[in-house]
Amino acid sequence: MKRNRAVALTLTTLVAAAGLSACSAGDDGGDGPVTISIMEYQQTRIDIVEKLIPGFEAEMKEQGRDVTVNLIADQLNDEQFKTKITQQFIAGEAPDVIDMGESLVPGFAGAGYLAPLDEYLEDWDGWEHYYPQFKEASVRQDGKIYSLLNTSGVLNLFYREDILTELGVDTSQPQTWDELIERLVEVRDLTGDTPIVLPAGSAWGGGTWNEGFQPLLGGTDQDYYDPETGTWDLESPGFAAVFDLYSDLAGEELLPVQDLLNPNPWQPTKYEKFPAGEIQVAAQGTWGWKFDWGPEGATPIPDLTEKVSTWQFPGLRDGDEPFGWLNLGGVYTIPESSEHKEEAMLLMQYLTTGEPLAEQLVASGAASPRDDIIDVKPYADEPELLQAGVDQETSVFVPTGDGSDQIAQAVASATELILTGEADGQEAYEAFVRDATELLGPNLVKE
Amino acid sequence: MTSTLDVPVSAAANTPPLPKRRRQRNGPLIALLLGPSVILITLFIVLPAFYSIYLSLTNTQLTGFAARDPQFVGLDNFTYLLSNADFLGSLGQTATFTLFSAIIGQTVLGMVAAILLSRPWLRGKGLFGAAVLMPMIVPEVVASLAWASVLSNNSEGTLNRLTGLFGADPTDWLQVVPLTSIIIVNIWRGVAFAMIMFQAALEDVPAELIEAARIDGASAVQVFRHVTLPLIRGPVFLYLLLTTISTVGVFGLVYFLTQGGPGGQTRIAAIYIYERALQFSQIGIGSAASIILLVIVLVLGIVYVRLAKVEV
Numbered sequence A: 001m002k003r004n005r006a007v008a009l010t011l012t013t014l015v016a017a018a019g020l021s022a023c024s025a026g027d028d029g030g031d032g033p034v035t036i037s038i039m040e041y042q043q044t045r046i047d048i049v050e051k052l053i054p055g056f057e058a059e060m061k062e063q064g065r066d067v068t069v070n071l072i073a074d075q076l077n078d079e080q081f082k083t084k085i086t087q088q089f090i091a092g093e094a095p096d097v098i099d100m101g102e103s104l105v106p107g108f109a110g111a112g113y114l115a116p117l118d119e120y121l122e123d124w125d126g127w128e129h130y131y132p133q134f135k136e137a138s139v140r141q142d143g144k145i146y147s148l149l150n151t152s153g154v155l156n157l158f159y160r161e162d163i164l165t166e167l168g169v170d171t172s173q174p175q176t177w178d179e180l181i182e183r184l185v186e187v188r189d190l191t192g193d194t195p196i197v198l199p200a201g202s203a204w205g206g207g208t209w210n211e212g213f214q215p216l217l218g219g220t221d222q223d224y225y226d227p228e229t230g231t232w233d234l235e236s237p238g239f240a241a242v243f244d245l246y247s248d249l250a251g252e253e254l255l256p257v258q259d260l261l262n263p264n265p266w267q268p269t270k271y272e273k274f275p276a277g278e279i280q281v282a283a284q285g286t287w288g289w290k291f292d293w294g295p296e297g298a299t300p301i302p303d304l305t306e307k308v309s310t311w312q313f314p315g316l317r318d319g320d321e322p323f324g325w326l327n328l329g330g331v332y333t334i335p336e337s338s339e340h341k342e343e344a345m346l347l348m349q350y351l352t353t354g355e356p357l358a359e360q361l362v363a364s365g366a367a368s369p370r371d372d373i374i375d376v377k378p379y380a381d382e383p384e385l386l387q388a389g390v391d392q393e394t395s396v397f398v399p400t401g402d403g404s405d406q407i408a409q410a411v412a413s414a415t416e417l418i419l420t421g422e423a424d425g426q427e428a429y430e431a432f433v434r435d436a437t438e439l440l441g442p443n444l445v446k447e
Numbered sequence B: 001m002t003s004t005l006d007v008p009v010s011a012a013a014n015t016p017p018l019p020k021r022r023r024q025r026n027g028p029l030i031a032l033l034l035g036p037s038v039i040l041i042t043l044f045i046v047l048p049a050f051y052s053i054y055l056s057l058t059n060t061q062l063t064g065f066a067a068r069d070p071q072f073v074g075l076d077n078f079t080y081l082l083s084n085a086d087f088l089g090s091l092g093q094t095a096t097f098t099l100f101s102a103i104i105g106q107t108v109l110g111m112v113a114a115i116l117l118s119r120p121w122l123r124g125k126g127l128f129g130a131a132v133l134m135p136m137i138v139p140e141v142v143a144s145l146a147w148a149s150v151l152s153n154n155s156e157g158t159l160n161r162l163t164g165l166f167g168a169d170p171t172d173w174l175q176v177v178p179l180t181s182i183i184i185v186n187i188w189r190g191v192a193f194a195m196i197m198f199q200a201a202l203e204d205v206p207a208e209l210i211e212a213a214r215i216d217g218a219s220a221v222q223v224f225r226h227v228t229l230p231l232i233r234g235p236v237f238l239y240l241l242l243t244t245i246s247t248v249g250v251f252g253l254v255y256f257l258t259q260g261g262p263g264g265q266t267r268i269a270a271i272y273i274y275e276r277a278l279q280f281s282q283i284g285i286g287s288a289a290s291i292i293l294l295v296i297v298l299v300l301g302i303v304y305v306r307l308a309k310v311e312v
Helices: A002-026 A043-062 A078-091 A102-111 A118-122 A125-129 A132-137 A161-167 A177-191 A207-220 A237-251 A266-276 A341-351 A354-364 A383-394 A404-419 A425-440 B020-056 B076-082 B085-118 B125-137 B140-150 B158-164 B178-203 B207-215 B220-248 B252-257 B269-279 B283-308
Strands: A034-040 A067-073 A097-101 A153-160 A281-284 A308-311 A325-327 A330-333
Touching: A034 A043, A034 A341, A043 A067, A043 A341, A043 A354, A067 A341, A078 A097, A078 A102, A078 B269, A097 A102, A097 A341, A102 A330, A102 A404, A118 A341, A153 A161, A153 A383, A161 A177, A161 A308, A177 A237, A207 A237, A207 A281, A207 A325, A207 A404, A237 A404, A237 A425, A266 A281, A341 A354, A404 A425, B020 B283, B076 B085, B076 B283, B085 B125, B085 B178, B085 B220, B085 B269, B085 B283, B125 B178, B140 B158, B140 B178, B140 B252, B178 B220, B178 B252, B207 B220, B220 B283, B252 B269, B269 B283
Parallel strands: A034 A067, A034 A097
Antiparallel strands: A097 A330, A153 A281, A153 A308, A153 A325
16 A cells, blocks of 8 residues: 555656646746747748847847757658648647738638737837738738738749740730730740740649739739628639639640649749740739849859849730739748747847848849838849849739638649640639639628 | 358357356456557557547547537538538549559559469569568658659659650650559558459469369469469458558548549549648548548458458
8 A cells, every 4th residue: 555655646646746847848938938830831032031039139138138949851742731730720739920922811811810919019110011902902901910020022024035036926015915916826836845934733732823823814904802891702713713714824825734743843834944035925923033033042043133034914905904913922920829929029029120031032032022122132132133122112902811722722623624735714713713712611792 | 061250250250159257357457468468459549539439429529619619510510521522532543542552552552462472483472572671661651752763753753763764755754644653552561462362362262172173274364263272362451451441541542642633633532531620620521521431341341251261
């Protein structure tokens, strides 16, 4: 009996000690040392944030705070990142600061995974320097802000000016898609290439919607989402027009269909054929200047700015003007489960201000979402990025909300039907409406 | 002579039951030995399976406002899936993949390899056995990488180099014949397990029965068809059961090589479930798809077990 009691006492002591130890590890106290974590999943951003962290820690020390930042560097593609961070949100194990694509925010904020930032932003003078269109676009369906933009830009058509000039094809801004298709047919006949890549199909994941279909749709129709009611108008006429465009491009053999059906479609298109000049036009964001084709990019194109130039997207329907699509690139967010929201916000503010922001913009190839970075080096030395910053003011953007994941899924499936030759534009549109209606459910579809 | 061979053959069937007192005395020991397994199986298999059944009856999502308040939807997810062309297509692709890679490919080649290894005249058995075993011991990711290189679309791909010797242009095999490609890869990977199973079964076939058949004038094919095969039918069906279950659940190999593409041509059920549950965050629908797949595998399992009861 005595032996049993002794064992019980020992176990109780061990459990109590472990509990106290756990408590002390988790309780950093008000002014005590704090360790926060930040997650980055793209190598370029891993490198730059790693470089910036010591500056933040030093600044905190100057303010009398002992804050250590643990960088969680996990190189993943967008889909892998989304899967992983979703699991971490559910488990309550997400890092204190997460750098993610803005397109993920509606879904995560809607699910309650992200902390609202409104109170912090109200007290921060840096927020006043964000361009009004970005501040407006950051407000979610419930009227709150859950993300702080760190990069932005404009989606356009990047084209190989050197190749088109050599072929004798007009390089002036095409006003309509009909005009551009005529030029693309000319290129196809001269080279035998499939000259344009627009993200399409399931393999491109969320990019098919975010970087392909939605920009084309937003340029011709801005009524497909009603922020007041939070519903999607699937009968909005732009949808059918964009599916018809995809169908025309595939039918004329202007799209690299086989490559788009590849598991990693950006690899053969943007990272192989565009740099080789075998695809001459690509829908692409500002990050193309650095992240994709810059000297330190995925596949550098030598003398990039001499060989590549940009057009705005041409008008699709009668009366449409050429346009650029405003891209809300990356954002910082704080999970609702974070125990160090204040310190996390301080890190986000540091990274989105002055030189740290300028360095990130140049590393990522992005325009500034703020109005007070234009003269800050190294951003001030980048004419293409500065121009994109100017273009942001006139670019088109349609804020959307809950259901964008489902719309992206339905668009990916329907465009894939076009790629595989199973549907023309009208049939793909009908398949899209059917899928989207099922996926969104009655509350998110406009009656 | 008639006897019945059941699968699995239970040695306990011929053992007299233990006296009650002895069983009671051994109770704690049995509990101690089985306890950890029971706890682990309950925690990591039984409870998740029941939770999946619960999720399949709800509209649970991982993202969006719907994630905050999942609703009970009864059998809606099952109705949706059983009328959904994509899901039914994925089941069809799973059936094709399983039939050709596991039931036909691995079984036939595994049997051939096992028979060859049992031949006394075969030289270099060690080398041959090692070559067949190699794919099984290689980690899945390494195997996928190796095959991605073999089937690569550029002229440096191993297969393209071989076809290039005959003047053929480089082919993107994973785009042109994606399902055939992953079937071949899965055969390559699973043939070793089949060979081991069949080799063990062949060793148990009494040599005198084969000798007697030979003396009666049976050819090698007749001996195999009428003597060997009925005697090893139990292990063969056991293997078919195991390989069907594991092949229906194959994910990594296919995801790495094709991610279900191109155009959904290799979207087997496991890929469909992954897409729905994790990429599109629809855990309710993904769980319902898993339950349907589980039921199909259970039915197949029952069929195999019934078929394994053969008369010799």
